[in-house]
Amino acid sequence: MVTAFQSSPGGSSESPMERPPERAHRACEKCTRTKKKCDKALPECSRCQRLASECSYDYVFTAPTTAIVDPGTHGSGGSPHDHMAGTPRFNIFDTDLELPSAMIMSLFNAKGFSWHEAVALYFRTTNLWLSAVHEQRFRQKLERLDRNGLPREPEMALLVVCMHLVTQHADSGRPVMPDGKEMLSLPAYVVAKRVFSILRGLGAPSIEIVQSATLLCLYEFGHGDFPRAYVTVGDAYTTAASMGIRPGKYREAERDWAVPPEDEEKWDLYWAMLIVDRLIRFERRLMWKEFHVPSPVEDDLLPTTNHVWNEQTRSPARIVQRHPAGISPSVPLGAFQRNCQCAILSTRALVWQTETYHSGRPPSVASFAELDVATRSLVEAMVLQASTWGEYYECFATCTCLLLLLYCSYLCTIRPAEIHTNTNNLEVLKAIAGINFTIRIIADTTRDLNQHLARQPEMLATCSPVTPYSAYHSLAALSNFEHVIWEADTRFHDIYSTLHFFAKRWGVAGQLVKRIEEFLGRKDEEEAPLLDFSFLSRT
Template identity: 55%
Template sequence: MINILYYLNVILGLVPVNLDLGPGTRRPSTGQQSQSCIKLNNTYTYTHIYIYILLLLLLTVYAYQTTLSSVVSITTTDPRRRTIMSRSVSSSRGSESPMEPERAHRACEKCTRTKKKCDKALPACSRCTRLATTCSYDFIYTAPTTAVVEPGYLAGSTPKEAYGQGIFDPAFDVSSSMVMALLSSRNIPWREATERYFETMNPWFSVIHPELFAIRTDNLGSGASSNADQGPRDPAVALLIVCMQLVSQYDDEAAAASTNVNEGKDMIEMPAYRAAKRVLSVLRGLSAPSIELVQCSILLALFEFGHGDVMRAYVSIGDANTMAMVLRIGPGKYVQAEREANIPYEEEERRCVYWSLFVLDRLIHVDCSLIHMPLQVPSPAADDLLPTSNLIWHNQNQSPTRSVQRHPASVAPSVPLGPFQRNCQCAMLYTRAYSPKPQGNPNALLEEYVELDIATRALVEAMIMQTSRWGDFYECFATCTCLLLFLYCRQLRAANTISAAGPFSPTADDIAPKAIAGLNFTIRIIADTTTDLNDQLAHRPHLLAPCSPVTPYSAYHCLMVLSHLEHLIPEADTRFHNIFASLHFFAKRWGVAGQLVNKVELFLADADETQWCFMDE
């Protein structure tokens, strides 16, 4: 650089040239040199100065470009060094203008990946500062890539061990160990679950034959392990055990300590229930119908009914009825000559499945949302057999005994029968109440309701005379009292219709007082039993375990009668509070009771806007 400037001065004549002229040539003396320099200085002009400055600027630009090219060549080989150098350059540029804030050379990592506009502020952009996130400019951006799947992978060339078996896999199947894991994962021994079911639910809803079930599971283990050796090998039987656990599970200690009103939403959303529904749908769709699958559908419908999803229960009953018709499940016929003959377990189980399906199909119609829905299970004929095996009390002082007896469906109420058989008798009365033949004729309809009233009261009286404890038939009492409330309310409606058509109708004037007296009689039964039940449940909450889902409906409809006709019912206020307290107790067992509590409170808050199906269409 110095040499270049020197020769430039020589060219411009600003520096004297020291030339070697060779041997024999005389150099000028020192005085002559000084004189020549003075002469050159005198010839110095402003033009030379301009040319000198211009050449200096050109040399400066040339040196800067040379330095910059070397920096670029270094940073292109190392992205990190390129980023650091760029930041240093941008910082140095920013320092030239103190009024302008420092900016990064590119958008930050977060704004780049989210495709948002970045102000590139330093040390952090405004968006990252507002979101309180880390702002980074020193990153290497990796563009998203599209994975290419080989055709052989989709064709199944990948080993099965490399991925789990999915529900969309054609080879997908439900194993018994998978189903039993619903219990073992919660440390529930399946034998304890089945024993609890037979003790609490099966006496009044005998959908499973105890002896036949014991024979099928006698050689199986009893632990809570999910190992196939510890449970049934048939997935349908395993699912049946899970369903038995679902309908009978009840934590009496937690229920006693809880003060919240259960509405059943947690139970309907429970993973075990939802898994059981999925398993049932797979087994029903991919395997042949079996009696175990029908039993599973019935128990799941009972679970749904008890926890407030009555429409889903209605659909489940329809599915169970379809499979039952395919399997030709029915009650069988009563033959007098075979009265003392032995009854095979398989035949009795099929009969109990039919009657359980029939009873549940009738009982769910106590909910107002289903009162106009058609009945799905065909009614039995008069000579069809009732369930032949049940617990029977022959008199008030003896303990119940299990006996096997053949009785037709038309047997008189005075004949001693067990709780399940009594429920079957009451369900047949429900059929006549919900689908009366003389529709549209108020007088004929009124006569039909009167006949049903007489038959239902005879059934209640027979149960009272058969046992000294109302608790032995409590579920049957609840079913009958619910039916009586419906009949008396419909009698009042029919009487009002007749009175509106003709002011002087002796039939209506005679029926209305009898209907009110019948309501008072029914409410007294419910109030007396619930008062005793409230005292018992306060100390022994486990008594709720065998409770039927119809029991809360009996209390609910009784409360609605007291609310509508409080001026006609003696001690209406006291009875209302006692029955309302029992409805809170029932909510600890079945979620539908919590929903009924809310309906009562809604009616009390706005009676004019709330309708009740027993009195209104």
């Protein structure tokens, strides 16, 4: 139950009444989670006793496996609990440091989670739109379990923990995190991050380390730790580059050839890193930073794994196809491949934004007309090809962010008095039409989404962190240009409600809600309050 005890030195003549009370080496779970001072009393701390709460000190794992080393326990004898646990000691000063897989997997035991269920949930949800883990290869590697039914390699154990982390949401058992901060102090994340650092720094590069880093970046960005997310995806690609992980090349003669799972795994991972690297740029603090993952070229292979919806079985069917990165949007593709196309368009939009900024010239609609057409074409193709509700929701959200980036960047350079539907400025009229087109997409999908989430909150498990940004940027456009947007008030309310739902899934949504609440609180006090276009400003 308890990690370790403080006891009086052997041979002490103190009577039991004179000995100091036994205390744990770390704060209890509740005090750690709520960031309150804990007196570490045993068997329960005074705060939990006063609040009549369950007090637990074993929420991470026991003292022999903890990454926080007690300087007083470096002796060879160890504590009684070490011998009872029967596990190797974890000593950060040991040059032959090892991280047993069982130690990492004990993160599941502490809370009673089933790691098999966590893996299944990941493949049913996140991996459909971000296939960072190749399911067939993953299952093959899991055939090598130890006698306790756990992955043998610590890299595989870490990957399982990361797969579990990115599927967490309020309705899956964790508390609602309105600002995401507590999700970044969860023991499972903190330990996973430490284990990742040790394995990456001391072990040989492995594809599981790259996959773990990709998922950790997604988790960090989704809960608002933007600098750390930027560094983590850089770590992922640096390791991937050393292993030669890159997209394959499309060759017409090989179009119908079978794809070896080992190659497919590497190709998919490159695209997953690209998606995450571009996804995090929708936060203004990361938009202007250099890309970590290099952009693909026209003849690079898209991911060959394609999950196409099967109407007969009412489930996604896995199909393997070879398509070049420059393929037309009219070709039916799955959600992961569509997200890759979105990442390519995101790259173009971000490059356009940066070049426009450095040129010193105001943007024009003509300067992004080709990109606008490409983004609209992708949206229309997904509308026509979607076989079930929400199949491409993450892609729609990304396209929404892109279109708002283009049009709002332009309109923010125009005098407010010139932004109206009776203007003679054709570019302004095109921008107004573009914003109305974009807002209509997000408003229609969020209205339907609100109804579904009210009945099926488990649908949150499939949402990506781009969905809160899509909602927020739409609200920013509505607050700034409501006089030229049709049904602005109604749409603002619908999208705002959805952002509250997203806060149950990703902590960053709670931070965006807070920005909007501050704006609404000032709305009646200031003459012309505007919701900041956070994705347009470098400061």
